[in-house]
Amino acid sequence: MQRSLHMEPSLCTGCLQCEMACSFEHEGEFIPARSRIRVFEFEHGRTSVPYTCTQCVEAWCMKACPTNAISIDSDLGAKLVSAQACVGCKACVSACPFGTIEFNPFSGKVDKCDLCGGDPQCVAACPTDAITYVDAGASGVGRMAAAAKQSNQETAS
């Protein structure tokens, strides 16, 4: 079963534990500026929205890369950047419509979510289950069920 990261903004409190867990996993220190997942706040904190790479099947970043530095992990579906092959040209950064592959000025390469080898640390760190790692073929089921419940209540009333 291929799984994907599922974000539920309504559960996010904006605590940034995910950013710290991600940066610790990849950089060995707490450095949110280098986190592959970011949380954005809107309207004085009314909503906090976590955001990271969706691991597109036909990935813009991969197609744009002139050195074939981006490959697919066939088990996880993750798109991985080879630090050896990446030349830091940023073509992928321009190609990605979501902004979820970023240039790292310290390494001269690009960073993106790699799903932590199948054990995403942002998921483990989230105190409210706003980020979960679920069956990629059923990531809409939770919301579908909620909508169905509401529809059921409206029908009943």
Add this chain to the structure above:
Amino acid sequence: MSWQGKILRVNLTTHEITPEALNMEWAKDYIGERGLGTKYLWENMDPKADAMAPDNVLIFATGPLTGTNASTSGRYAVITKSPLTGAIACSNSGGKFGAELKYAGFDLLLVEGQSEKPVYLLIEGDEISLAPAEKIWGKTVWETDEWIKKQHHNPMLKIATIGIAGERGARYASVVNDLHRAAGRSGVGTVMGSKNLKAVAVRGTGGVKVKDPKRFMTVTQEMKNLLAEHTGGLTKYGTNAMMDTMQEFGGLPTRNFQEVQFEGADKVDAKAMMKTDDTGHTNLLTNKACFGCTIACGRIAHIRQDHFTIQNRKEYWHASGGLEYETAFAFGPVIGVDDIDACTFAGYLMNEHGIDPISFGVTLAAAMELFEMGVITTEDTDGVPLNFGNAEALTVMAEKTGKQEGFGVMLGLGSRLMCEKYGHPELSMTVKGQEFAGYDSRALQGMGLGYATGNRGACHLKHDTFEVDMDDQTGNGKADPCKTSQDWTAAVDSSGLCMFTMGAWGAPEFAAQLDADSEGDWTAERLMKSGERIWNLERMFNLAAGLTKADDTLPERLLKDPAPSGTAKGKVNELDKMLPEYYDLRGWSEDGVPTDDTLGRLGLG
């Protein structure tokens, strides 16, 4: 280790900006944040200096755990000499600013002197400068935040700023960061304004490393699990769950502390915030976390659009920081108001203009009592009848105080000075000139002792005698828990974590996190002793500033007028019984001065 090892000294008179090495010996003796900031203050200024003069020093300090993944790690403190009390000021805040300062490479920011023209400090990676602030002088907190981000094309900047109240010298102006988190008490924003420093804007792209990463990750996870078992109520209801407890107990200061229970408490409590009214409006929208916090007690609320406060002011038809217990108390019971939308709006105004809600509300309460006595009239109050319970008076005066207009200038003096000016000092509900929080000292005896001996004046956050106070309503046995919890709270504050973890974590739990985090061989004992050292250094600052035993007292209303209702009906605060015992336990003389033995034992000699 988690320290960056660097502080930033900013001289506003000369505009010199100098990075310096962090004094690690001090960090080991004073932990960080509150304690370390106090040590830097002590070593860098004369406590006798006028709080508004250039030789006052303003410090922004992080703790060793700030910016790590320990839960509640987002805190920083502002330490300076207070223009409200003349004593030391130490106000801490959450949000994201504190962690950002650490990520920018600085453990502590020390601001001295006074700029000739308004400036703001910009720290953007390794580019640090003092930029002209003429265009934002006179702007609100919210406008300033937006302007600076736009000016530098950097939405990632985290900004701590003052509003108009701080620029114009209201004595309890706050420093607001991230739009609605504040270093609220004692006028730390007033000092910032006196220095012509409008804001500090920081973007930090660096990281924080810990001493023993593997151990640290294990222990912080264990501590988060433990915390989650204890803080469900805070997450769900926020701090305003306290309203019902105090109402039931009879410790809810009402109408300027004339009463201890408020008939409208259930209209401004946590449940009222969650209730959906007949138009489908619910005050509370969601809860909100500060940086790194797995509790998330913060409230995000909105106001009914047809409410009189905002019906013609669309600019407030958005969500923002909602009521906490202290704001609900200060805009509710203590002034007799039970209109939750008006209270929420007053909260918006406090953040927008940078004012301490507790001091504002309790000062307004005194003004209302003066008004009802006929000492002041609508001629003094810009035509606004200041009767208890008048919600419009609350919001109009909040705005006037925020902008320092009309009677708002008088309210901006604080309760002590205002009541003195009108010839009724006995109506000022303050200690050392700082207004009380929402706990009545007649119902909560140890709280009264904590207020009276508080180094920043009346304050509910620097000790914790809540349980013993609820168990027994005499002055017996309160000195020890008061002293011990004062020391312990000083240690907790200094760690860079939030005191709302104290219900779940004791000294061993803090020490375990701190020892994996940074050098210092941290143990529970070492932390407690450091806390006591910090408390005594704050005391020494106050004594050197000219405060005496006479300042360790409570208003006569709490010492002589018995509580009219509730569990403490007929009781007054027994301070005269508790205070000598407290001095003795502290190792202080009868005059409240630390003895040479005490100073020697704590390494303060």
